[in-house]
Structures are given as C-alpha cells and as structure tokens.
Amino acid sequence: MEEMYSSRLRKANKSDLAELFKLAEQPEVISFAGGFPDPRWFLDEVEEVSRDILRHKRDIALQYGPVPGLTIVREFIAHRMTEQGMPVDIRNILLTSGSLQGLDLICRVFLDPGDTVIVEAPTYLGAISTFESYEVNIVSISCDNQGLMVDELEKYLDNAYVKPKLIYVIPTFQNPSGRVLSLERRKRLIDLCSKYNIPLIEDNAYGELRFSGEDLPTLMALDNTGMVIYLGTFSKIFSPGIRLGWVAASPDIIEKLVLFKQITDQSSSSLSQLLAYEAHKRGLIDMQIKITKEGLKLKRDLTINALKKYFGSTAEWTVSEGGFYTWVQIHKDINTFELLRAAVEDYKVAYVAGPSFFPDGRGQNCIRICYSMVKEDRIEEGIKRLAEIFLGR
Amino acid sequence: MEEMYSSRLRKANKSDLAELFKLAEQPEVISFAGGFPDPRWFLDEVEEVSRDILRHKRDIALQYGPVPGLTIVREFIAHRMTEQGMPVDIRNILLTSGSLQGLDLICRVFLDPGDTVIVEAPTYLGAISTFESYEVNIVSISCDNQGLMVDELEKYLDNAYVKPKLIYVIPTFQNPSGRVLSLERRKRLIDLCSKYNIPLIEDNAYGELRFSGEDLPTLMALDNTGMVIYLGTFSKIFSPGIRLGWVAASPDIIEKLVLFKQITDQSSSSLSQLLAYEAHKRGLIDMQIKITKEGLKLKRDLTINALKKYFGSTAEWTVSEGGFYTWVQIHKDINTFELLRAAVEDYKVAYVAGPSFFPDGRGQNCIRICYSMVKEDRIEEGIKRLAEIFLGR
Numbered sequence: 050m051e052e053m054y055s056s057r058l059r060k061a062n063k064s065d066l067a068e069l070f071k072l073a074e075q076p077e078v079i080s081f082a083g084g085f086p087d088p089r090w091f092l093d094e095v096e097e098v099s100r101d102i103l104r105h106k107r108d109i110a111l112q113y114g115p116v117p118g119l120t121i122v123r124e125f126i127a128h129r130m131t132e133q134g135m136p137v138d139i140r141n142i143l144l145t146s147g148s149l150q151g152l153d154l155i156c157r158v159f160l161d162p163g164d165t166v167i168v169e170a171p172t173y174l175g176a177i178s179t180f181e182s183y184e185v186n187i188v189s190i191s192c193d194n195q196g197l198m199v200d201e202l203e204k205y206l207d208n209a210y211v212k213p214k215l216i217y218v219i220p221t222f223q224n225p226s227g228r229v230l231s232l233e234r235r236k237r238l239i240d241l242c243s244k245y246n247i248p249l250i251e252d253n254a255y256g257e258l259r260f261s262g263e264d265l266p267t268l269m270a271l272d273n274t275g276m277v278i279y280l281g282t283f284s285k286i287f288s289p290g291i292r293l294g295w296v297a298a299s300p301d302i303i304e305k306l307v308l309f310k311q312i313t314d315q316s317s318s319s320l321s322q323l324l325a326y327e328a329h330k331r332g333l334i335d336m337q338i339k340i341t342k343e344g345l346k347l348k349r350d351l352t353i354n355a356l357k358k359y360f361g362s363t364a365e366w367t368v369s370e371g372g373f374y375t376w377v378q379i380h381k382d383i384n385t386f387e388l389l390r391a392a393v394e395d396y397k398v399a400y401v402a403g404p405s406f407f408p409d410g411r412g413q414n415c416i417r418i419c420y421s422m423v424k425e426d427r428i429e430e431g432i433k434r435l436a437e438i439f440l441g442r
Numbered sequence: 443m444e445e446m447y448s449s450r451l452r453k454a455n456k457s458d459l460a461e462l463f464k465l466a467e468q469p470e471v472i473s474f475a476g477g478f479p480d481p482r483w484f485l486d487e488v489e490e491v492s493r494d495i496l497r498h499k500r501d502i503a504l505q506y507g508p509v510p511g512l513t514i515v516r517e518f519i520a521h522r523m524t525e526q527g528m529p530v531d532i533r534n535i536l537l538t539s540g541s542l543q544g545l546d547l548i549c550r551v552f553l554d555p556g557d558t559v560i561v562e563a564p565t566y567l568g569a570i571s572t573f574e575s576y577e578v579n580i581v582s583i584s585c586d587n588q589g590l591m592v593d594e595l596e597k598y599l600d601n602a603y604v605k606p607k608l609i610y611v612i613p614t615f616q617n618p619s620g621r622v623l624s625l626e627r628r629k630r631l632i633d634l635c636s637k638y639n640i641p642l643i644e645d646n647a648y649g650e651l652r653f654s655g656e657d658l659p660t661l662m663a664l665d666n667t668g669m670v671i672y673l674g675t676f677s678k679i680f681s682p683g684i685r686l687g688w689v690a691a692s693p694d695i696i697e698k699l700v701l702f703k704q705i706t707d708q709s710s711s712s713l714s715q716l717l718a719y720e721a722h723k724r725g726l727i728d729m730q731i732k733i734t735k736e737g738l739k740l741k742r743d744l745t746i747n748a749l750k751k752y753f754g755s756t757a758e759w760t761v762s763e764g765g766f767y768t769w770v771q772i773h774k775d776i777n778t779f780e781l782l783r784a785a786v787e788d789y790k791v792a793y794v795a796g797p798s799f800f801p802d803g804r805g806q807n808c809i810r811i812c813y814s815m816v817k818e819d820r821i822e823e824g825i826k827r828l829a830e831i832f833l834g835r
Binding site for chain 2: 053054055056057058071083085086088091095096099100103104107108109110111112113114115145146147149150153157158159160161175178179182214246248284288289290291292305308309311312313314315316317318319320321324
C-alpha cells in the first residue's frame with residue numbers, strides 16, 4: 050500500500066498539536082500546553098456584531114468572496130498596519146485562514162524538495178511541521194536573550210554552499226521563548242537578507258500583546274527592500290475560532306500567493322472577515338487587546354513568581370514582556386518529552402516539551418509554558434506539579 | 443529572480459476564477475459565470491442561529507477546535523450521510539474549509555510530481571488547477587450523456603504503462619455539464635477502481651439538489667471496498683461564505699488527511715461548524731435545500747426554453763435534473779474563450795468558456811451556463827445576448 054502515497058506523506062512527522070488539543074480538553078489537567086487565548090477575554094459584544102452582519106450584510110457574509118479577501122477588509126488591515134508604522138495598501142494584503150495558512154502558501158510559492166530554509170532554534174512547532182511537509186532542509190540558528198544570533202546567521206550565510214530560500218523568524222514575544230529580537234539585530238537581519246536576496250518571513254502573532262517595556266518597530270516597518278513577508282493573525286487578539294489571518298508583502302509576492310490561495314480554499318470565510326472588520330470598527334478589538342494584555346501580565350507575574358518559588362536556581366526562564374509564553378530550561382539531565390505522558394496522566398499538568406520546537410530534537414531539558422489559558426488560581430499549583438516531576442520535589 | 447520560486451509556481455496556470463469573481467460584481471452584466479447560489483435562498487433565520495451560538499457557545503465558537511472538526515459536528519455529518527445511504531461514523535469524517543480544500547489535502551497525501559490522475563472531460567476547473575499545482579499528468583476521459591465513458595476508462599487502465607494514482611469524478615449534476623453518471627456505470631467504475639486499486643474521489647457538491655427524476659445512489663453508497671473518498675460541502679445547500687465542507691473516507695485515509703489539515707489551516711472555523719450544525723438541527727438546511735431546488739428548477743426551465751428559442755438547432759445542450767449548470771455546445775467554428783472579453787465588455791453577459799474545463803484546451807465551441815445566480819427575468823435576455831455573440835443574431 051505504501052506506494053499509493055506521496056513522498057511528503059512518508060516523511061511527515063505527526064506533530065504534537067493534535068495530541069495537545071485533546072489533552073487541553075480534560076478539565077482536571079492544568080494545561081500550559083496549547084497557545085489558546087483565555088476565553089474570558091472574548092467579548093460579549095461579538096454576538097451583537099454577528100447579528101448586525103447577518104441582518105444587514107447577509108448576502109456578502111454568506112456568499113463567496115474575492116480570492117484575496119473582501120475589499121473593505123483588506124483596506125482596514127492595510128490601514129491598521131499603516132497606523133502601526135508599516136505603510137501598506139490593499140495590494141499588499143491577502144486574507145488567509147489563520148496565519149499558518151499564510152506560511153503554507155509561502156512554501157508553495159518558494160519551496161521545492163531539497164531546498165533549505167532557516168529558522169530560529171527554538172521555533173514555532175507548526176512552522177517546523179509545515180516546512181517538513183515541503184521536504185526541505187531546515188537549518189536552525191541559535192538564539193540568546195536578544196533573540197536570533199545574527200552573527201551566527203551571517204557566518205552560516207557567508208559559508209553556505211546552497212543559498213537558503215527563506216528565513217522564518219518570530220521577532221517579538223517569540224514562540225516558544227517569549228524573547229524579543231533587539232533593534233540592532235533587526236536591522237542587521239534585514240541587511241543580511243537584502244545582501245543575500247532571501248525573503249524574510251516575520252511572524253507577528255503576538256506583537257500587539259506587549260504588557261511591559263517599549264515597543265520595537267517590526268521588521269516590516271524597518272524594511273525598505275520589499276523582502277519582508279509579514280504574517281498577521283486575529284487568533285490571539287480577537288478569536289482563533291474564526292480562522293482569520295493575513296499576509297502583507299510586496300504586490301508581486303501577494304499575486305503569487307493568491308494563485309495558490311485560490312486552489313486551496315478559494316478564499317477565507319466572508320463571515321469571519323466581516324466579523325473582524327466590524328469588531329474593529331466598533332473598537333472591540335482594541336478593547337480586547339487591552340483586556341488581554343492586562344490578563345497576560347497578571348498571569349506572567351504569577352508564573353514567574355511560582356517558578357522562583359518552586360524551581361529557584363535549578364532552572365532558568367525567560368521573563369517575557371508580552372505574548373503567551375515563557376521558556377524554561379531545567380539544569381538537569383532530563384527528557385521532558387518522555388516525561389510528558391506521566392505529567393499529564395499522573396500529575397495532571399500539561400506543557401509542550403522542548404524537542405518539539407527544534408527540527409533536530411534538541412531541547413530535551415526544556416519546556417514551553419503557555420500561561421494564557423490557565424486560571425489565575427491554578428498557575429502556582431501547576432508550576433508546583435512541574436517541579437515535582439522534573440525535580441522530584 | 444525566477445530561481446527564487448518553486449517549480450510548481452513556474453508551472454501554475456492562472457485560472458479564470460479570480461477574473462470571474464470580478465466580472466460577477468458588475469451589476470449590469472448578466473452573469474452565467476460563477477457557480478454562486480442565489481443569495482435570496484439564504485435564510486433570515488441564520489441571524490438567530492448565530493446569535494444563539496455566540497450567546498450560549500461563544501467559548502467554543504471563538505476558540506481553536508480539534509483538527510478534524512468539532513466532535514458534535516462530525517457526528518451530525520456522519521449521521522446525515524448514514525441517513526442518505528452512506529453508513530459512516532465520526533472516524534470517517536474530516537471537516538474542511540470548503541470541499542476544494544478536501545481535494546487539495548487528498549493531493550498532498552497521494553501525489554508526487556509526475557504522477558498521473560484521471561478526470562472527466564470536461565471537469566471542474568478548480569480541480570484541474572489544484573491537480574496542476576501538484577505537477578501531475580492529468581488524463582481526461584470523455585463523457586457522453588450517461589456521464590464518464592467507463593469503457594474508455596477501462597481501455598485506458600488496461601493499457602496504461604503507469605498506474606494512475608487517483609480518479610476524480612463528479613457523478614451527479616456534474617460541473618460543468620449537469621450530467622448524471624448512470625447506475626450501471628457507477629457500479630462498473632467502482633469495480634474498475636477496486637480491480638486496479640486506485641482511490642476514487644467522488645465530488646458530490648450538487649447531489650442533494652435534484653429537482654426532477656429519481657435519485658441514484660452515490661459512489662460512496664455503492665462502494666464496499668473503502669476506495670471511495672467523498673467530498674461534501676455546505677456551499678451549495680447553505681452558505682459558501684462560511685467555507686465549510688468535509689471529506690468522508692476510510693479512517694486510515696482520514697488520519698493521513700488530518701496530518702496535512704493540521705499544518706495548512708489547523709482546523710476549519712469553529713463558528714462556521716457550529717452555524718452549519720445548529721442550522722441543520724433546526725431544520726433550516728433542509729428548508730434551504732427545498733427552496734433552492736424549487737428556484738433551480740424554475741431557472742433551468744427558463745434557461746432551456748430560451749436556448750430553444752434563440753439557439754434552436756444551431757447548438758445542443760444538456761437538460762440537467764439538478765444542480766447549477768447546463769453545458770452548451772455550439773455547432774459552429776467559434777472560440778468561446780476568445781469571445782469572452784467581448785461578451786462581457788460589449789454584450790454585458792458572462793459565462794465560462796469551454797476550454798477552462800479541459801486540461802488540454804478542448805471545448806472551444808462550448809460554454810458552461812450557470813443559471814443559479816441570474817434573476818428569473820434576466821435569463822432570457824442573457825441567452826439572447828449569447829446568441830447574438832455566438833451566432834451573430
């Protein structure tokens with residue numbers, strides 16, 4: 050039967066995500082696993098917004114829409130990005146069914162089997178799986194507390210026999226580390242990509258969720274070469290359930306992405322697009338961002354305090370200034386991946402194991418903690434359980 | 443710059459769909475082009491359904507859901523298919539973002555560049571574009587008024603040097619021809635696929651929209667080999683704007699499709715899923731199907747009568763018993779593809795030209811007429827304009 054299937058299937062790794070979604074459903078488990086927003090941050094007013102859309106714009110909401118997205122929605126996103134220091138217009142915007150679809154479409158446009166792509170180590174596990182399904186070589190470059198080590202990247206590029214086709218980074222409140230790429234490195238990264246003519250993908254799922262410190266300009270804002278491809282999403286600031294994200298890039302790249310958008314899911318949900326548009330118009334997305342940031346800050350503080358209390362000097366962790374995550378490195382020879390089953394079944398606590406975020410299986414003594422979804426009064430107990438597992442306390 | 447891009451991009455054909463969506467927006471054009479449902483068939487009650495979902499199930503509707511779809515939604519689809527003579531359960535069902543995404547996921551599981559797939563001639567243009575993007579050879583087998591000529595297929599398979607990886611058919615109210623594959627041929631087709639061990643994709647987007655004649659069992663209903671992969675959609679019976687379809691197949695195939703679903707758009711919209719579920723539960727989808735069938739029958743009659751009046755014996759056409767389309771073959775040496783621009787710009791009438799439905803550019807004297815979206819009192823005028831263009835009347 051094997052010869053019935055594609056080469057990409059035979060190489061596909063079953064990632065952790067599906068398992069995680071199942072784990073997160075058990076109410077007795079304290080789950081630091083999936084990167085879900087706390088549903089208490091969703092707004093009551095969405096009910097009213099949807100009612101108005103289906104009353105007054107039903108023929109648009111329930112009908113096929115243009116492949117790149119509804120015009121008013123692309124305009125609103127372009128306008129919003131412009132206000133955020135990224136001057137773009139409608140020709141720069143493609144609506145996608147979540148930002149992971151944006152990455153998938155980029156892969157279709159740029160990648161052939163055997164190509165090389167560069168990612169941060171660690172990086173978003175969904176991106177690793179997507180790249181792997183295109184049968185490419187994934188090269189991961191180390192990070193420190195300033196984010197991607199651009200020196201290392203430069204060394205790699207200067208000596209690379211095969212030029213990488215794409216570089217993928219999450220510069221702000223990185224998944225899984227919560228780190229922020231410094232301004233100086235942002236500039237150098239763009240210069241490097243420009244020098245080597247390599248498209249630079251900026252995944253900015255969390256950038257609007259800063260709860261302390263000062264905003265830095267995005268790569269898209271700093272770029273004047275047109276090499277940056279920006280991935281945005283409504284999943285963390287409004288709703289993941291409506292599956293809506295976008296790509297911002299040069300019109301030339303957008304046109305190519307549209308070709309593949311059309312033959313995958315034709316267009317993203319018109320209803321989802323109008324919901325995001327109307328919610329924004331009524332100030333609801335800004336309101337939800339405010340609520341979300343307050344909620345995240347509180348939960349981050351509780352998480353860090355509990356880590357200090359239960360792990361002390363036996364581990365180190367990042368103190369994120371925004372986003373959903375902290376990255377914990379335990380100073381001990383353990384395998385967090387192998388311990389995960391026991392954690393969930395015996396200790397009733399879930400996390401994502403470090404190796405899931407590396408294409409080459411590193412990070413065995415690390416875990417990602419996502420604090421966004423855990424109730425405030427359960428965070429300390431959850432961290433305590435993690436210490437019991439990893440430290441035997 | 444060319445070497446930046448993938449091989450599949452360099453081979454990608456820009457299909458007509460994007461253009462068509464633009465054409466369809468001009469109000470003065472009578473458009474027989476896009477396969478859109480008439481928005482007057484959408485139900486007022488959807489407003490109420492969405493209100494109730496966002497009031498009582500907001501935390502599910504706006505949140506990430508499981509990759510294969512929400513459990514209650516998969517159950518409802520399995521139950522509905524079982525009632526329609528296709529005994530399946532939840533393990534057989536994967537929710538997709540429109541049925542074209544189902545086809546795309548199937549391609550990922552089965553196809554490598556250079557493989558061969560078999561389609562009907564003519565066939566759905568979206569399927570041609572999707573297959574082309576996987577860099578496969580598309581072999582098209584002729585159809586007559588009983589649908590796919592299974593004799594021809596058998597001849598092809600008996601003599602094929604390379605075994606095709608997939609066969610893709612739309613047996614019921616075919617797009618673009620409106621034809622129905624006969625019962626005898628359905629059985630022979632399944633036998634052939636079973637003999638040669640080739641998965642058989644049944645696209646059943648229109649099967650529930652029969653307005654005259656007797657229902658035939660689907661391929662899925664007739665199959666007992668597990669080789670049929672069924673594509674369903676809510677686009678023609680409820681709403682294309684919510685982008686929701688499904689795949690029904692053996693659990694083994696579903697598991698493989700889920701791997702790729704996860705790394706493309708992660709899951710389909712939870713809100714869309716709950717809308718379809720609740721609408722069905724309240725009898726609204728059945729109601730909309732009833733209204734749609736009545737509307738389609740009236741429009742088909744108006745179309746056929748106008749074809750008789752304005753084309754007479756200068757053309758032949760299919761008289762569909764369901765679905766959205768009739769296929770018109772003009773007995774004259776014309777190129778409907780080249781005439782399309784003049785049709786839209788000068789005559790203010792739109793259609794899809796025959797060659798769009800063949801992988802090899804045949805069908806120059808043919809057009810697809812989609813009668814579903816045109817207002818009743820504009821159909822005759824539209825057909826009259828087509829006669830003016832094609833016959834110079």
